[in-house]
Structure formats: C-alpha cells, structure tokens
Amino acid sequence: MPVERVVPTPEARDLIDLVGKIADRDLAPAAAAAEEAARYPRELVRMLGRTGLLGLPYDEEFGGGAQPYDVYLQVLEELAARWATVALSVSVHGLSCWPLANYGSAEQRKRWLPDMIGGEQLGAYCLSEPHAGSDAAAMSTRAVRDGDSYVLDGTKAWITHGGIADFYSVFARTSDDGARGISCFLVPADADGLTFGAAEHKMGLTASPTTIVNLDGVRVAAERRIGDEGAGFGIALHALDAGRVGVAAVATGLAQAALDEAAAYARQREQFGRPVIGHQGVGFTLADMAASVQAARALYLAAAQRRDRGLGYRQQAAVAKLVATDNAMKVTTDAVQVLGGVGYTRDFPVERYFREAKVMQIFEGTNQIQRLVIARDLERFGE
Structure with missing residues (x-):
C-alpha cells in the first residue's frame, strides 16, 4: 500500500x-x-x-x-x-x-x-556490557590514562556490526564517580587488543552480525577521546534518544511490510465464495493493523520534528520506540494469523517479519526501560 x-x-x-x-x-x-x-x-x-x-x-x-x-x-x-x-x-x-x-x-x-x-566505513556503537545492559552507569570497562594515550580493558556485549565495523564508538569508565566517570572513545578496528566473539545465533535479523567486543589493553590516542573526560554518560543518553526514534522508524517499516503482505494475501485468497478480506474477522484485523502502523509513524515523526526544532524529545523518543515496536510485534503476529498455515512457513515472508520484530522491543533499551524513562520524565514534570 x-x-x-x-x-x-x-x-x-x-x-x-x-x-x-x-x-x-x-x-x-x-x-x-x-x-x-x-x-x-x-x-x-x-x-x-x-x-x-x-x-x-x-x-x-x-x-x-x-x-x-x-x-x-x-x-x-x-x-x-x-x-x-x-x-x-x-x-x-x-x-x-x-x-x-x-x-x-x-x-x-x-x-x-x-x-x-561517506559510505566506505561502517561503525559500531559499544555501550552495553554483559552485566550492565540498560544500566550504563554500572559499566565496568575501564580507560586508564597513560601519557598521550588511554588503555582500555573490558567487554562490550550485543554489539551490532561487531567484527565487521571499521570503527567503534566505545564508552568506558575513566573514574569511579558513577555516571560522571564515563568517557567516549573512537576506536579504530585495527587497534591491537581488540577482538570479537562468535556471532550470536539469533531468532531474527540473522544477516546482521551481533557479537561480544573484547578490549584487552587496547591503546587509544588521547586525541580520540570524544568530548570531555567524564562526559560520556550524557553523550550516550543523547545518542540513545536519536537511536530510539531510528528503531521506531525501522519497526514501522517492518510492520508496513507485514500489513502489505497480509492485505495482498487477503485480497486474493477466497473462502466461502469471496476474498477473505471481505469477512469481518479478517477485515477488522487488517484495519487494526493499519491503525497501528499509522499511529507508530505519527509518533516517530512527532518526536523527530521536535528534534528538528531544537526541542527536548527524550520522552517522545521513548514513547515512539515503545509504541512502534510493540505495534510491530502485534502487526507481524496478526499477519501470520491472516495468512493461516502458509504464514507459518518460510514460503511467505511474514514469519521472518515476526521473528525480526521481537528484538526491536529489546535493543536500544528494552520497552520496560522506555516505560521507566517516560515515568521519570512525568515525575520531573510534577516537581
């Protein structure tokens, strides 16, 4: 459509x-x-x-x-x-x-x-750790100043483009001062001591490699620190706001594809003498799917437009990510249902869309974390 x-x-x-x-x-x-x-x-x-x-x-x-x-x-x-x-x-x-x-x-x-x-290089964003996913302030990866360099040690987890990226934006602890002790570094892929785990065996997005990134005495020139020392936590949070509306847009595109596939099938599949889209049970399901896709699109656009106007959009980004990814999970589930038995086979793409939608409720902060972000913003509004 x-x-x-x-x-x-x-x-x-x-x-x-x-x-x-x-x-x-x-x-x-x-x-x-x-x-x-x-x-x-x-x-x-x-x-x-x-x-x-x-x-x-x-x-x-x-x-x-x-x-x-x-x-x-x-x-x-x-x-x-x-x-x-x-x-x-x-x-x-x-x-x-x-x-x-x-x-x-x-x-x-x-x-x-x-x-x-420019297209010749590919990047990876290294914030999460095995025991500090959404709790970035609890990260243990360290960067110790040594003359004109920093030496980085630690492990990052669930890194998209791990092992194939040309550069890594890495967040590491430069002091023990909680969230104020984190800094950001631009690490080249050929740095000594930078290694990667095997690609995770995921249920969806299987063409996208996700790995552990190990930093074992990785020496990075001080000129590759981005921003002030200790400013990394704020950089990470602002980056995630932008990333979350990106995920919302991706989830919306996936849901649109599932809706298009389900509607096309329902128009040509006949039962009881007419296309199944004409039966209320199917037609209403497709209508709900369309409403979900359009609502998600409106939310991510509203968040983006606030960003373009220079306004704060953290709550709007969290709302867009939460609603768009939950809606994508529901829309892809319903798409499988509309196609019936064939929807459960790999002869049609909706089963892949279903598998791909699930992780969107998890990365860039789980949807439980999005609810926490929204609730905290509402709490501050009342102060």
Missing part, C-alpha cells in the same frame, strides 16, 4: 521516492536468501553510503545530506519495509557517528567524520 509521506520540500519527496526505488531493485530481492545464509550485505550498505544515505542527517560540510531528522527516519522506514537488517545497519551506523558529529572538536570532525559518513 503506498504510504503518503510527510516531507518539508519537493526535494525530500524525490529523495524518499528514490530510496524506495533503490530498495525495491536491490534490497527486496536479496533479503530472504541473505537472512537464510546469515550473510551481511556489506556491498549493498556500501552502495547506500556512496548514494549518500549513511550521512543524511549530518552537515554538508563533512559530506552529509543536511536532511531534517523526520526525512531521514522516513528513509529508514522505506529501507526497513524491504529489508530490516539493512535499515537497522544504517541506523546503527548513524548512531555510531553521533558522538563525534555532536561532541567532537572541529579538528576531530574534519579529520574523521567525512570518511565515516
């Missing part, structure tokens, strides 16, 4: 239309086989980078597209509607660039950012 896009300019509409055509041509035909083989589509992501899609929300000065965030998110949705792994990859890469783009010095941005957003 064609999606009516909300865009600020004709150029933005042309961009989103172009992305849809590229995704139809290059992503959709390759998705099922690559997911089955757990094969990361590095060349496709590189092609998107060369097209300019990895740098859409960043400044033109550094090779970015200088697009509003609501346009960038609609691009993510278009990609996700064809292949969620690729959309997630673009989102995670953007998240990995965010600390440098927003907190790096002018010299750091000039030196490293163009290559990072």
Whole structure:
C-alpha cells in the first residue's frame, strides 16, 4: 500500500521516492536468501553510503545530506519495509557517528567524520556490557590514562556490526564517580587488543552480525577521546534518544511490510465464495493493523520534528520506540494469523517479519526501560 509521506520540500519527496526505488531493485530481492545464509550485505550498505544515505542527517560540510531528522527516519522506514537488517545497519551506523558529529572538536570532525559518513566505513556503537545492559552507569570497562594515550580493558556485549565495523564508538569508565566517570572513545578496528566473539545465533535479523567486543589493553590516542573526560554518560543518553526514534522508524517499516503482505494475501485468497478480506474477522484485523502502523509513524515523526526544532524529545523518543515496536510485534503476529498455515512457513515472508520484530522491543533499551524513562520524565514534570 503506498504510504503518503510527510516531507518539508519537493526535494525530500524525490529523495524518499528514490530510496524506495533503490530498495525495491536491490534490497527486496536479496533479503530472504541473505537472512537464510546469515550473510551481511556489506556491498549493498556500501552502495547506500556512496548514494549518500549513511550521512543524511549530518552537515554538508563533512559530506552529509543536511536532511531534517523526520526525512531521514522516513528513509529508514522505506529501507526497513524491504529489508530490516539493512535499515537497522544504517541506523546503527548513524548512531555510531553521533558522538563525534555532536561532541567532537572541529579538528576531530574534519579529520574523521567525512570518511565515516561517506559510505566506505561502517561503525559500531559499544555501550552495553554483559552485566550492565540498560544500566550504563554500572559499566565496568575501564580507560586508564597513560601519557598521550588511554588503555582500555573490558567487554562490550550485543554489539551490532561487531567484527565487521571499521570503527567503534566505545564508552568506558575513566573514574569511579558513577555516571560522571564515563568517557567516549573512537576506536579504530585495527587497534591491537581488540577482538570479537562468535556471532550470536539469533531468532531474527540473522544477516546482521551481533557479537561480544573484547578490549584487552587496547591503546587509544588521547586525541580520540570524544568530548570531555567524564562526559560520556550524557553523550550516550543523547545518542540513545536519536537511536530510539531510528528503531521506531525501522519497526514501522517492518510492520508496513507485514500489513502489505497480509492485505495482498487477503485480497486474493477466497473462502466461502469471496476474498477473505471481505469477512469481518479478517477485515477488522487488517484495519487494526493499519491503525497501528499509522499511529507508530505519527509518533516517530512527532518526536523527530521536535528534534528538528531544537526541542527536548527524550520522552517522545521513548514513547515512539515503545509504541512502534510493540505495534510491530502485534502487526507481524496478526499477519501470520491472516495468512493461516502458509504464514507459518518460510514460503511467505511474514514469519521472518515476526521473528525480526521481537528484538526491536529489546535493543536500544528494552520497552520496560522506555516505560521507566517516560515515568521519570512525568515525575520531573510534577516537581
């Protein structure tokens, strides 16, 4: 079903239309086989980078597209509607660039950012740890100053692009002063002492590698610290706000794909002498699915538009991520149900959409954490 896009300019509409055509041509035909083989589509992501899609929300000065965030998110949705792994990859890469783009010095941005957003390099965002997932303040990875360098030791967990990224935005503890003791570092992939675990065996998004990242005496030049020492926790929280609306957009694209597949099947599948979409039980289910997709889209766009206006959007980002990913789980579940027995087979893509939707309720902060973020924001509002 064609999606009516909300865009600020004709150029933005042309961009989103172009992305849809590229995704139809290059992503959709390759998705099922690559997911089955757990094969990361590095060349496709590189092609998107060369097209300019990895740098859409960043400044033109550094090779970015200088697009509003609501346009960038609609691009993510278009990609996700064809292949969620690729959309997630673009989102995670953007998240990995965010600390440098927003907190790096002018010299750091000039030196490293163009290559990072130009498509030739792929990034990973290293915040979570085996025993400190959403509780970032409890991280144990340490960075000890040694002359003109820092020496990093620790383990990061659940890292998208682990082992294939060209750079890692790593958060590590530089003091024992709680949340104020965390700093951010830009670590090159070829750093000595940087190693990776085997790829996790996941139920979905199997073409996207997720690994442990081990830092064993990794020496990083002090000039690769992003922001002030001790400023890392704030950098991480602000980056996650942007990342959460990215996940909301990806989840919405996935849900749209499931809705489109279910509606198309219901229009052509006949029972009792007419297409099953004409039966209330199926038609009402599809109507609820459509309402869920449109509600999720409205929420992520509202959060993005606040960001574009320079307004705080932490609560709105959490709401968008919570609702969009819960809705995607429900929509993909209902899509399997609409297709019936064939929906449970791999002959149709809805079973893959179902498996891919689940993790979106978990990464970038579980949906329980989103509720905590929202509740704390409401508590502060009453003070």
